[in-house]
Amino acid sequence: MRIGPYSIEPRVVLAPMAGVTDKxxxxxxxxxxxxxxxxEMTISDPRFWNTPKSVHRMDHAGEPEPVSVQIAGTEPAQLAAAARHNVEHGAQIIDINMGCPAKKVCNAWAGSALMRDEALVGRILEAVVAAVDVPVTLKIRTGWDAAHRNAPAIARIAEAAGIQALAVHGRTRDQLYTGQAEYETIARIKAEVRIPVIANGDIDxxxxxxxxxxxxxxxxxxxGRAAQGRPWIxxxxxxxxxxGQELPPPSLAEVRDLLLDHLRALYAFYGEERGVRIARKHLGWYARDRPENAAFRAVVNRAEDAGAQLRLxxxxxxxxxxxxxxxxxxAA
Known part of the structure; x- marks a missing residue:
């Protein structure tokens, strides 16, 4: 699969997840x-570009190419400016978020709420594509609800606007992450457009x-969620x-080493105090299928410094x- 000049190999992609897919x-x-x-998505409002959180989200130094950065918002001109800003800070692919179902995002008419206004979708996509000289991709859901499953129409708008790849989560916005993903809509989209289509939802x-x-x-x-605590997927x-053959699962020694490397990377990226806090959710995900998970989480979540967290x-x-x-x- 190609996105602009970039060959995506292997053809398996980490989904953008707020608070998870940091550097x-x-x-x-x-x-x-x-x-x-x-x-993880970066906000399009320039008032927040220089906050510590946004600065971390826009740090791509040393990241293997292609660097794909997701932007979120509702105003075409503002999203176009955000796309330019992120390209100036290392983005090689701009991804537009029209798939997030979170209430605080949708209440601002961003994320998957945008799918309710196809004309606005078109204006946003055209503005962002025109603003940058890197490929622009789009993430959507199948629609707002079961009665308004308009992803095929959005896909045609996206292709006409110059979007170079489309990721589709097989749920409507009102489903959030409940029930089972359906793939018939994704198949229909793939049959109707010529741009690459990426299937998302319940792939575990x-x-x-x-x-x-x-x-x-x-x-x-x-x-997305299946990679939390299981990045070797x-x-x-x-x-x-x-x-056509399945790999054996990683050994416990390899899981330990991967996790310890991940913890050290978090401390280096965020600083020790914040890194320790952020690490707690990852520790829970890594250990969720292991014995003594509840006891491990109860103890390690009380670790106040990196040394204690690593030792435990x-x-x-x-x-x-x-x-x-x-x-x-x-106690830790």
Whole structure:
């Protein structure tokens, strides 16, 4: 699959997720096989571009290309300016968010709420495409609700506006992340447009990825929640798509080493105090299918410094790898 001058290989993409797909996580997922990793969304309002949060979100130094940055907003001119600003700060692909179902985003008529106004969608896409000389992509849902599943119409508008790839989550906005994703709408979109289509929603295993590609004819798959605590899913999917065979799961020693590397990257990127706080959700995701998960989370979440967090995490996984129940102290 190509997006402008960039070949996306393997054809499995990390979905943009607010508060998750920061630079340390993107780098980890790319290292483990993601062909593309899209940043968490950056706001289009220039008043917030220089906040510490926005500065971190716009940091792409040392990130393997192509660097894809998602922008969110409602005003065509403002989104065009945001696209230019992010290109000036290292973005090589601009992705427009029309898929986020979060209430605070949709209440401002951004994210998937934009799908209710097809004329505005067209103006936004045309403005952003005209503003930058890098490829522009779009993320959408199948529609606002089951009675207004207008993603095929949005896809045609996107293609006409010059959008170079389209990611489609197989749920309407009102479904949020409940129920099951449906892929018939994605298949219809793929049959009607010539630009690359990326299928998203409930892709949580190599076999499911292959099934969705076969069912939809999509050019690639996008993985979101299934990568939380399991970033090696990208190499598993890539290997299965290439060979038809499943990779063995990573050893506990490898999981430990990946997690410790991830923690160190978080401390380096955010500073120790903030990095320790942000690491807590990742620790919970990594350990959620492991023994003593609740006890581990209760202890490690009280760790106040990086050293304690690293020691507790290493001890926990070393014990599991040795086949003995982890002895978790009463407090960090």
């Amino acid at each position: 340390p996580f993107r780098l980890l997922c790319k290292r483990l096989g993601a062909g593309l990793a899209v940043s 295993s190599p076999r499911k990825a292959a099934q969705v590609l076969a069912q939809t004819g999509a050019d690639a798959v996008m993985v 990208f190499r598993e999917i890539a290997h299965y798509l290439a060979t 995490t290493a001890h926990y996984f070393d014990a599991l790898a040795s086949g003995v129940p982890p002895e978790l102290p009463a």
